[in-house]
Amino acid sequence: KAGVTQTPRYLIKTRGQQVTLSCSPISGHRSVSWYQQTPGQGLQFLFEYFSETQRNKGNFPGRFSGRQFSNSRSEMNVSTLELGDSALYLCASSLDGQPYEQYFGPGTRLTVT
Amino acid sequence: AQTVTQSQPEMSVQEAETVTLSCTYDTSESDYYLFWYKQPPSRQMILVIRQEAYKQQNATENRFSVNFQKAAKSFSLKISDSQLGDAAMYFCAYRSQGTSGSRLTFGEGTQLTVNP
Numbered sequence: 001k002a003g004v005t006q007t008p009r010y011l012i013k014t015r016g017q018q019v020t021l022s023c024s025p026i027s028g029h030r031s032v033s034w035y036q037q038t039p040g041q042g043l044q045f046l047f048e049y050f051s052e053t054q055r056n057k058g059n060f061p062g063r064f065s066g067r068q069f070s071n072s073r074s075e076m077n078v079s080t081l082e083l084g085d086s087a088l089y090l091c092a093s094s095l096d097g098q099p100y101e102q103y104f105g106p107g108t109r110l111t112v113t
Numbered sequence: 114a115q116t117v118t119q120s121q122p123e124m125s126v127q128e129a130e131t132v133t134l135s136c137t138y139d140t141s142e143s144d145y146y147l148f149w150y151k152q153p154p155s156r157q158m159i160l161v162i163r164q165e166a167y168k169q170q171n172a173t174e175n176r177f178s179v180n181f182q183k184a185a186k187s188f189s190l191k192i193s194d195s196q197l198g199d200a201a202m203y204f205c206a207y208r209s210q211g212t213s214g215s216r217l218t219f220g221e222g223t224q225l226t227v228n229p
Contacts, residue, residue, distance in 0.1 A: 033215050043204065043219040055214045088156060094215050102215055104158035
């Protein structure tokens, strides 16, 4: 089975712009979670989508949003980028009901200048 | 809210020796899952080992084992016969069993160096 894929792998944006990141889960996985990783804050949960519905949300401002499509692919969007949004964004997919099997993608490295 | 604490920002071990990474957590829940993830320089998060809180037996996966002390809310990872490929950042993570879906709460991480 193909693993979790994330595109793009690297991205450079300017303050004030918006960005969209994509995550394709493992085939058959309906749950997709997003995490932000920074040196200062560590790994923080952004949100989780299951069957096109946001099931859980972390403590991030409304500039961070996401969605999930009928094929379980997910996108996250960050509007009005700030320097502090520079981070590695990781997504993870899992089968619902399988608490162990959460697989992570390689991440998207976002740099905001 | 649950919190996870890893008090060792860095650890080092000689190749072939044993090292233990510490993790404590705080929760009011009785049923939950605990994980250790490894993140090598490639940044790919890899599940190392998992533990269900209702199981008293400590989980073991080849050279990796845990010491789960539920009352003390402690979950340490022991790596035996350390190999150069074990060098990575290790994260302890907590997941509720309840209605919070797949959300993981991570510790700050421990950077493990393996010396040849």
